[in-house]
Amino acid sequence: MPATISRRRFLGLTAAAGVVAALGLPLLRKEASSAEERPKARYALIIDTTKCTGCGACIEACRQRNKLPEGLSYIRRIVKGNERNPWFLMVQCQHCANPPCATVCPTHATYRREDGVVLIDPRLCVGCKYCMQACPYQARIFDEKRGVADKCWLCLPWVLGGGLPACVEACIPGARIFGRADDPQSEVAQLIASGRAKPLHPEFGTEPSILFYIIQEE
Amino acid sequence: MQTAWGWPIAIYLFLGGLGAGALLIAAAFEFSGKRYQYDFCPTALVGATVPGPLLILGTLLLIFDLGAGRREPWRILYMYTHFSSVMTWGVWLLTLFIPVALIYGFLEILDAFPATRQWLKSRRWLRWTAFLWNLPLRQTKRIFAGVGAVLAIGVATYTGILISAVGPAIPFWSTWVLPFIPIPMLPVLFLVSAISTGLGLTVDLAATLALGSVEQRLKSLPWIHLALIGAETLLLGMMLITALMAGGSAAKSAQEIIAGSYAIVFWFLIVLPGFIFPFVVHAYAIGLGRHSPVSGVGSGMGIVISGLFLRYLILISGIPAAL
Numbered sequence: 001m002p003a004t005i006s007r008r009r010f011l012g013l014t015a016a017a018g019v020v021a022a023l024g025l026p027l028l029r030k031e032a033s034s035a036e037e038r039p040k041a042r043y044a045l046i047i048d049t050t051k052c053t054g055c056g057a058c059i060e061a062c063r064q065r066n067k068l069p070e071g072l073s074y075i076r077r078i079v080k081g082n083e084r085n086p087w088f089l090m091v092q093c094q095h096c097a098n099p100p101c102a103t104v105c106p107t108h109a110t111y112r113r114e115d116g117v118v119l120i121d122p123r124l125c126v127g128c129k130y131c132m133q134a135c136p137y138q139a140r141i142f143d144e145k146r147g148v149a150d151k152c153w154l155c156l157p158w159v160l161g162g163g164l165p166a167c168v169e170a171c172i173p174g175a176r177i178f179g180r181a182d183d184p185q186s187e188v189a190q191l192i193a194s195g196r197a198k199p200l201h202p203e204f205g206t207e208p209s210i211l212f213y214i215i216q217e218e
Numbered sequence: 219m220q221t222a223w224g225w226p227i228a229i230y231l232f233l234g235g236l237g238a239g240a241l242l243i244a245a246a247f248e249f250s251g252k253r254y255q256y257d258f259c260p261t262a263l264v265g266a267t268v269p270g271p272l273l274i275l276g277t278l279l280l281i282f283d284l285g286a287g288r289r290e291p292w293r294i295l296y297m298y299t300h301f302s303s304v305m306t307w308g309v310w311l312l313t314l315f316i317p318v319a320l321i322y323g324f325l326e327i328l329d330a331f332p333a334t335r336q337w338l339k340s341r342r343w344l345r346w347t348a349f350l351w352n353l354p355l356r357q358t359k360r361i362f363a364g365v366g367a368v369l370a371i372g373v374a375t376y377t378g379i380l381i382s383a384v385g386p387a388i389p390f391w392s393t394w395v396l397p398f399i400p401i402p403m404l405p406v407l408f409l410v411s412a413i414s415t416g417l418g419l420t421v422d423l424a425a426t427l428a429l430g431s432v433e434q435r436l437k438s439l440p441w442i443h444l445a446l447i448g449a450e451t452l453l454l455g456m457m458l459i460t461a462l463m464a465g466g467s468a469a470k471s472a473q474e475i476i477a478g479s480y481a482i483v484f485w486f487l488i489v490l491p492g493f494i495f496p497f498v499v500h501a502y503a504i505g506l507g508r509h510s511p512v513s514g515v516g517s518g519m520g521i522v523i524s525g526l527f528l529r530y531l532i533l534i535s536g537i538p539a540a541l
Contacts, residue, residue: 106305107296126293127285129222130305136387136539147285204386
């Protein structure tokens with residue numbers, strides 16, 4: 001004869017199990033805490049600001065591929081220099097090895113993959129916007145429709161399938177160079193190793209691990 | 219300026235500080251014995267009963283400001299899980315503080331109005347609360363006042379840690395105490411402001427309105443206020459000077475506050491009602507030896523309003539680091 005269990009007790013146990021499962025889901029995520037533990041990024045995306053004309057083709061391509069509403073993109077254009085001699089800084093998620101967005105996220109929604117790509121799990125995001133405040137590159141936008149934070153994900157499904165991020169594909173002057181950072185023979189690895197391509201604002205301490213910039217000395 | 223957080227968050231930060239401060243004052247009256255010097259103590263009554271509802275209101279504002287978490291409230295449970303986030307600490311603090319404050323307020327009502335006990339007994343649907351009113355009242359109340367006070371310090375301080383934790387992203391928020399002391403100023407400033415607004419609410423406002431005068435109850439009130447105003451002036455002044463010296467967008471924030479687009483808010487909605495006016499009122503009370511009820515209520519309201527606009531100003535004047 002099966003053990004008897006009251007209806008009330010059953011419902012209570014089910015609810016308790018639901019709460020435990022809900023809390024357990026985000027806790028499954030593993031996190032690196034020290035600099036040595038942080039895996040090296042597998043990819044690199046280098047932006048050569050000496051070639052960038054600021055045309056915005058990358059911004060538009062990003063918007064279209066990621067089906068973002070008019071006027072929103074994962075890439076932002078900042079005009080630098082002076083009026084007579086302007087240059088352009090295209091800023092998107094730097095995929096930091098020590099991402100402050102992931103540290104401040106109260107829910108484990110933001111995390112860094114083993115290959116260095118920083119992602120947002122929209123199922124876990126509550127939309128508190130703390131990550132938007134904590135990103136010194138202001139690389140995050142807010143998806144008003146779903147009520148979650150959003151940002152560059154390096155077009156991960158395309159990259160994993162051997163393709164390119166939309167911004168790299170669309171860049172007209174060839175100012176965006178994408179490749180494998182873990183292959184020392186690749187162009188990106190050599191540009192980084194030679195010190196020509198540098199992280200943007202390393203003084204923020206977030207250790208950008210995929211985006212690097214070639215910036216002409218002024 | 220940053221645009222992600224606006225009025226709902228500013229009001230929450232204010233309510234958190236006000237509730238925590240009010241509870242700290244009530245607990246101070248409880249443990250100093252001042253609560254029991256008279257038959258009726260409006261300061262302890264308001265200081266114990268108001269924090270719970272204030273923090274509930276603040277929490278509702280936080281939830282209202284969420285994106286997906288507002289539409290799918292079970293996602294809020296995830297916010298208990300990531301302990302590197304100051305927001306997770308805050309969620310835990312609110313979860314602990316609100317029930318403790320509500321029970322403390324309930325016990326204070328029972329103590330102040332013994333007839334409540336009869337009323338509760340006569341209501342069948344409230345009988346489950348018997349486990350609370352059958353306990354030895356004063357000892358139980360003391361425990362909740364003590365635990366509540368510890369949590370209140372946590373709540374008031376964390377509101378400052380929450381926004382200073384964004385670090386280099388918004389340099390003004392993480393401005394140090396002094397250029398060579400790497401401790402963020404905001405948690406300290408918000409704690410002092412919390413105590414100040416709590417005192418303004420429970421003594422200047424509540425006690426004056428209930429008793430017509432507060433002198434006999436708290437003779438040292440003007441001195442405490444002068445000390446708090448002095449401390450806040452020093453902390454806010456140090457923060458602005460340190461930000462100016464740091465340069466970059468922190469300095470820009472400080473310039474906008476002192477003489478830029480936020481100067482009107484700063485001088486006329488913070489400094490005048492919350493610093494200059496109560497300073498004059500309380501300095502005058504020291505010289506005169508007594509308070510007029512009108513000035514007491516006025517200084518209380520001024521301090522509370524100033525506390526609200528201080529949170530708003532700090533939030534809105536946060537300028538992201540230049541790239």
